[in-house]
Amino acid sequence: MFLTLDIKEAGYSIDEPVLKDIQFSVGPGELVGLIGPNGAGKSTTIKSILGVVNQVRGDIQVNEYAYIPERPIFYDGLTLWEHIDFLLSTLQTDEDSFTQRAKRLLDLFQLSRVTHDFPESFSKGMQQKVMLILALLKKPDLHIIDEPFMGLDPRAIKDLLQMIDNEKERGAGILMSTHALDTAEKICDRFLLISKGRLVAQGTLGDLRRESGLNQGSLLDCFDVLTMGEPNVR
Structure with missing residues (x-):
């Protein structure tokens, strides 16, 4: 379990x-x-x-585990891609495959155009998508x-x-x-x-x-x- x-x-x-x-x-x-x-x-x-x-x-x-809260939480002063890059720094995984998965998820959730913007400026729906992407990239045992x-x-x-x-x-x-x-x-x-x-x-x-x-x-x-x-x- x-x-x-x-x-x-x-x-x-x-x-x-x-x-x-x-x-x-x-x-x-x-x-x-x-x-x-x-x-x-x-x-x-x-x-x-x-x-x-x-x-x-x-x-x-x-x-x-990865936790996706009802109200998204972000680091002040970090862009969307910098959040992804920070997550990568905490994981023991292949950087190239991680980056490719991140780009696929950004495309899937239609966020590729805002990778260098700050998530705190996004709409609630966009912020929720960012949290989902970060959780999926972590590949935890439990969501x-x-x-x-x-x-x-x-x-x-x-x-x-x-x-x-x-x-x-x-x-x-x-x-x-x-x-x-x-x-x-x-x-x-x-x-x-x-x-x-x-x-x-x-x-x-x-x-x-x-x-x-x-x-x-x-x-x-x-x-x-x-x-x-x-x-x-x-």
């Missing part, structure tokens, strides 16, 4: 845990959807994996992706879905937090349903249908039944 998580409690202060009893794993070649409404605990779960939550009681084992479809145009979403398929075929694991339940239902291998800071259900869509009693229910239908009456946390 590329990620194994067993959180007893986690939060931002010792007196107010946000998460309780969260256990799941992500293995090679699978896409796992982290599903929940705003304030359900998805972000705290991801931050716990990243090691930025102050109080975590439990055990988290994670391999090398942790937070709301990847926000700000992307339909063509970019199609390209992203193809890249996700390619990464799965390469053997990478993917943990993806998203509100786009229609898309998640089509592409995810398994789902983690979080509400009120707890993992209320996990498994394939078939598993969720059996647990909710909705034999032909959509992911949204199953989520509504399984989390009915559950207030949110932050």
Whole structure:
């Protein structure tokens, strides 16, 4: 497994845990959807994996990963290509093949014309594409992706879905937090349903249908039944 998580409690202060009893794993070649409404605990779960939550009681084992945040983050004063060049300096890889892959991805996401511009000046969608390119270039064991479809145009979403398929075929694991339940239902291998800071259900869509009693229910239908009456946390 590329990620194994067993959180007893986690939060931002010792007196107010946000998460309780969260256990799941992500293995090679699978896409796992982290599903929940705003304030359900998805972000705290991801931050716990990243090691930025102050109080975590439990055990988290994670391999090398690339993190794609909902709000892109860049280094001030570095152009797009300088971000790529900096990433290269942190990796043990062949420079020529890395550069060729970078150019192919820039062409794919239609960013070749702005390689010498500063990403902080880009639109939200363009910034999201840059984060995706950097993550794909790293070739990690695990991708942790937070709301990847926000700000992307339909063509970019199609390209992203193809890249996700390619990464799965390469053997990478993917943990993806998203509100786009229609898309998640089509592409995810398994789902983690979080509400009120707890993992209320996990498994394939078939598993969720059996647990909710909705034999032909959509992911949204199953989520509504399984989390009915559950207030949110932050």
